[in-house]
Amino acid sequence: MDSWVDGQPADVVSLKDRGLAYGDGLFETIAVRSARPILLDRHLTRLADGCARLAIATDLELVRHELLSYAAAMGEGVLKLILTRGDGLRGYAPDPAAQGRRILQGNPPAAYPAAHAEHGIRLFPCNTRLSTQPLLAGLKHLNRLEQVLARAEWQDSEHAEGLMLDQAGRVVEGVYSNIFLVRDGGLITPDLKRCGVAGVMRAEILFQAESLAIPTQIADISLEQLQWADEVFVCNSVYGVWPVRACAALSWPVGPLTRKLQTIARALLDA
Numbered sequence: 001m002d003s004w005v006d007g008q009p010a011d012v013v014s015l016k017d018r019g020l021a022y023g024d025g026l027f028e029t030i031a032v033r034s035a036r037p038i039l040l041d042r043h044l045t046r047l048a049d050g051c052a053r054l055a056i057a058t059d060l061e062l063v064r065h066e067l068l069s070y071a072a073a074m075g076e077g078v079l080k081l082i083l084t085r086g087d088g089l090r091g092y093a094p095d096p097a098a099q100g101r102r103i104l105q106g107n108p109p110a111a112y113p114a115a116h117a118e119h120g121i122r123l124f125p126c127n128t129r130l131s132t133q134p135l136l137a138g139l140k141h142l143n144r145l146e147q148v149l150a151r152a153e154w155q156d157s158e159h160a161e162g163l164m165l166d167q168a169g170r171v172v173e174g175v176y177s178n179i180f181l182v183r184d185g186g187l188i189t190p191d192l193k194r195c196g197v198a199g200v201m202r203a204e205i206l207f208q209a210e211s212l213a214i215p216t217q218i219a220d221i222s223l224e225q226l227q228w229a230d231e232v233f234v235c236n237s238v239y240g241v242w243p244v245r246a247c248a249a250l251s252w253p254v255g256p257l258t259r260k261l262q263t264i265a266r267a268l269l270d271a
């Protein structure tokens with residue numbers, strides 16, 4: 001399906017775009033099923049948070065309308081929204097009056113091996129560390145070089161995802177996923193106040209767990225806590241939940257709480 005730029009079919013953007021020049025923007029990657037964007041409100045809530053924190057002027061109701069129209073035309077697949085601060089001249093100073101540029105791209109459904117969900121995955125222990133920047137922590141902004149460097153650390157098919165730590169050695173997330181530990185029947189997921197992306201599926205899993213009276217904790221997590229977890233899983237808004245079976249010398253079974261939440265996530269994504 002053709003891409004749209006500011007609501008019109010187009011496959012080019014200005015060379016002056018600040019998203020291209022400085023990564024000055026945000027993006028959302030949204031599963032589309034039966035012509036509907038899945039977890040749209042959560043995606044728009046994160047986008048709105050990013051626009052507010054970066055002071056990118058955006059008509060979010062217009063973005064919602066365009067996403068719904070584009071998804072209706074797509075039918076099935078993965079919809080990518082890239083929102084930049086629009087055009088700028090040379091120099092970092094943002095123009096407070098600039099209106100955000102909206103880029104919509106349609107992609108085929110993700111074709112991950114069924115074994116990832118069924119049998120679980122191995123995580124590659126990435127050497128690339130996530131830098132600390134609370135002003136950007138949680139946002140799905142366009143500065144993804146740390147993920148690019150981390151993903152370039154492995155080329156084999158044995159590892160479906162990577163594990164990323166921060167510079168203090170805390171467990172933060174995957175390269176394109178968030179991570180959860182299960183311990184004594186409760187969930188623990190890393191605190192993302194320093195770095196990391198606050199995933200839409202992470203938010204949904206926390207909500208669903210609380211609805212099921214499953215204890216949840218957002219906290220700093222060490223590698224030792226990861227080692228002693230009863231279960232580990234990763235999640236994102238495209239594939240849902242994948243059990244984690246191993247990372248380097250560490251290993252875990254696929255546990256019942258992972259399966260319960262995986263079933264809930266799958267039902268949302270197959271809606």
Ligand SMILES: C=C(O[C@@H]1C=C(C(=O)O)C=C[C@H]1N)C(=O)O
Nearest residue numbers: 029080110176177236237238239
């Ligand atoms: C990197 C992108 O989005 C992330 C990757 C996935 C995926 O590969 O499953 C899903 C959502 C995001 N965490 C992207 O280029 O859209």
Ligand SMILES: Cc1ncc(COP(=O)(O)O)c(C=O)c1O
Nearest residue numbers: 176177178197199200201236237
């Ligand atoms: C670095 C990173 N962490 C986590 C996630 C998971 O986010 P979501 O659940 O919104 O797909 C993503 C996906 O965009 C990501 O790129």
